[in-house]
Amino acid sequence: MKSAMTKRKLREWRNGYLFILPSIIGFSVFVAYPLLSSIYYSLTEWSGYDKPKFVGLDNFDYIFNVDPAFWPSIRATFYYVLMSVPLSLIIGLCLAMLLNRGLPGIKWFRTIYYLPTVVPSIATLTLWLFIYQPQYGLANSLLRALGLPEGTWLTSSRTALFSIVLIGLWQVGSGMIIFLSGLQSVPQELYEAAEVDGAPRWKVSLNITIPMITPILFLQLILGIIGAFQAFNQVQVLTAGGPNFSTSLLNFKIYQDAFNNKMFGYSIAEVWVLFVIIMIFTLLTYRYSNRFVYYESDSR
Amino acid sequence: MNAQPGVAAGSRRGGSPALKAIRFLVLCVGAVAMLFPLLWMVTIALKSDNEVFRLPPQWFPKELHWSNFVTGTREIHFWQTFGNSLFIAVLTVIGQVVSSVFVGYGLARLNFPGRKLWFSFFVGSLMLPGFVGMIPLFHLYSSLGWYNTWLPIIIPAFFGNATFSFLFVQYLKTISVSFDEAAKIDGASDLYVLTKVLAPMAAPVIVTMVIFAFQGSWNQYLEPLIYIVDQKKWTLALAMASYKGTYATAWNLFMAADLIYILPMLILFFFGQKFFMQGLGSVNSASLK
Numbered sequence: 060m061k062s063a064m065t066k067r068k069l070r071e072w073r074n075g076y077l078f079i080l081p082s083i084i085g086f087s088v089f090v091a092y093p094l095l096s097s098i099y100y101s102l103t104e105w106s107g108y109d110k111p112k113f114v115g116l117d118n119f120d121y122i123f124n125v126d127p128a129f130w131p132s133i134r135a136t137f138y139y140v141l142m143s144v145p146l147s148l149i150i151g152l153c154l155a156m157l158l159n160r161g162l163p164g165i166k167w168f169r170t171i172y173y174l175p176t177v178v179p180s181i182a183t184l185t186l187w188l189f190i191y192q193p194q195y196g197l198a199n200s201l202l203r204a205l206g207l208p209e210g211t212w213l214t215s216s217r218t219a220l221f222s223i224v225l226i227g228l229w230q231v232g233s234g235m236i237i238f239l240s241g242l243q244s245v246p247q248e249l250y251e252a253a254e255v256d257g258a259p260r261w262k263v264s265l266n267i268t269i270p271m272i273t274p275i276l277f278l279q280l281i282l283g284i285i286g287a288f289q290a291f292n293q294v295q296v297l298t299a300g301g302p303n304f305s306t307s308l309l310n311f312k313i314y315q316d317a318f319n320n321k322m323f324g325y326s327i328a329e330v331w332v333l334f335v336i337i338m339i340f341t342l343l344t345y346r347y348s349n350r351f352v353y354y355e356s357d358s359r
Numbered sequence: 360m361n362a363q364p365g366v367a368a369g370s371r372r373g374g375s376p377a378l379k380a381i382r383f384l385v386l387c388v389g390a391v392a393m394l395f396p397l398l399w400m401v402t403i404a405l406k407s408d409n410e411v412f413r414l415p416p417q418w419f420p421k422e423l424h425w426s427n428f429v430t431g432t433r434e435i436h437f438w439q440t441f442g443n444s445l446f447i448a449v450l451t452v453i454g455q456v457v458s459s460v461f462v463g464y465g466l467a468r469l470n471f472p473g474r475k476l477w478f479s480f481f482v483g484s485l486m487l488p489g490f491v492g493m494i495p496l497f498h499l500y501s502s503l504g505w506y507n508t509w510l511p512i513i514i515p516a517f518f519g520n521a522t523f524s525f526l527f528v529q530y531l532k533t534i535s536v537s538f539d540e541a542a543k544i545d546g547a548s549d550l551y552v553l554t555k556v557l558a559p560m561a562a563p564v565i566v567t568m569v570i571f572a573f574q575g576s577w578n579q580y581l582e583p584l585i586y587i588v589d590q591k592k593w594t595l596a597l598a599m600a601s602y603k604g605t606y607a608t609a610w611n612l613f614m615a616a617d618l619i620y621i622l623p624m625l626i627l628f629f630f631g632q633k634f635f636m637q638g639l640g641s642v643n644s645a646s647l648k
Binding site: 081089090154181195295 | 395
């Protein structure tokens with residue numbers, strides 16, 4: 060009897076590991092191995108073809124003290140994160156609140172606002188490249204038709220980065236839909252209670268709706284930061300980092316240093332710098348916004 | 360009322376007519392901004408070569424040049440590239456969904472030592488920036504002779520996708536274990552329980568996984584960019600990013616080709632809208648609770 064029990068248990072153990080084996084291999088080969096080996100590679104001079112040569116912290120010294128492209132790229136990255144993350148969060152939330160309540164055609168609105176997020180990244184970016192074209196593009200054609208001055212869009216170092224942010228806002232639907240599902244899961248009793256008390260609408264939004272979705276807001280903020288720090292396609296397709304380094308996001312610089320300049324060791328060191336920056340930002344966000352996050356006391 | 364809380368609340372809390380009108384107007388303006396780029400794209404794709412560069416611009420083409428869809432795709436190996444992307448996407452979908460379903464079952468339904476540890480490893484790996492692994496993996500694949508092949512893109516798909524496994528685990532939690540036990544008393548194996556008992560019940564979440572796996576593959580740009588040199592092996596994302604220069608003087612042809620690139624996603628969205636609109640948001644927000 061007892062041995063039958065253990066036998067069954069052992070079989071369950073074996074089956075458990077057999078079932079999750081794909082992910083164990085996947086995790087070891089595609090996550091753990093590159094992560095651990097890149098710690099070593101970041102301390103080497105390595106072109107990717109020769110053998111890595113150990114150089115200690117030289118790469119990091121070069122990054123912070125010598126590389127003329129590093130600080131401009133940090134600047135661009137920070138600007139990008141600080142513009143794109145709050146804007147898409149706020150606009151996504153506002154849209155979700157507008158789309159939460161009944162209106163004629165509400166389903167159509169939701170669909171339309173979500174539609175741009177279905178367009179593949181590269182199709183979106185190439186489309187917007189033409190939209191921003193100064194002479195024949197949609198953006199300036201519209202401004203001209205409305206009698207407004209033309210924009211410089213991607214051609215000026217003052218506007219290029221914001222133009223990239225703007226493309227992200229066209230795809231704000233992905234955040235909106237998440238907020239919308241959050242808003243719809245706010246218990247109706249809360250609204251009914253507020254209505255009985257005769258609370259004005261703006262107060263209901265401020266004191267019930269917003270606090271109830273702070274966990275989602277917080278999570279979207281963290282994911283938004285992590286995502287924005289890793290922006291790459293936009294720069295690769297639209298600006299190649301220009302004009303004058305204004306859009307040279309760190310991830311793009313890393314890609315260039317690795318695959319165009321063949322400085323594998325150096326670019327891995329840069330990856331670690333980016334990684335640490337992301338971690339610091341995430342932890343700071345966690346510390347400072349967590350106190351605003353409202354969690355229901357008992358788990359549902 | 361409980362059946363449709365959103366609707367009931369909507370009619371009750373719709374606000375005053377004036378407020379409603381303002382809300383409607385704001386949403387209309389936003390909707391136009393969302394649709395305008397895509398509509399512009401369609402009109403460009405249907406214009407003649409000269410019309411594209413006419414000033415002041417003609418918003419609507421005089422006659423519709425459907426032939427752009429033929430010309431625009433002829434010279435750039437478009438359909439071969441389309442086939443490449445489709446082939447990669449189908450294999451990626453199969454690999455990710457099947458492996459994630461297996462992993463999800465193991466994590467949700469079987470008891471074994473280390474289960475929680477592995478689970479947190481898998482979920483934790485979602486937080487790592489993708490670039491961390493890029494270069495060591497590039498080196499690994501190159502030394503395996505996988506450079507300039509699709510293998511670095513396809514093979515990893517078969518080793519579980521953390522998001523999807525997590526999604527499946529969450530879904531299995533809503534299905535009672537008594538189904539498994541009943542089947543096992545009749546002598547069913549785990550494989551049988553998963554494929555014949557649980558998978559049919561979990562069809563909605565599996566469809567969601569298929570859709571998002573396809574979208575992910577159709578979008579993928581960085582990996583093809585790094586690994587694939589040979590133009591014949593390009594994917595659509597790679598091709599459209601490269602041809603933007605080739606077609607700098609033929610916007611109509613480029614837009615026509617770009618529209619065909621988007622089309623499968625639009626079709627998928629059209630038929631599977633509810634799967635998109637539930638969002639992977641529910642997964643994202645659940646994954647860190």
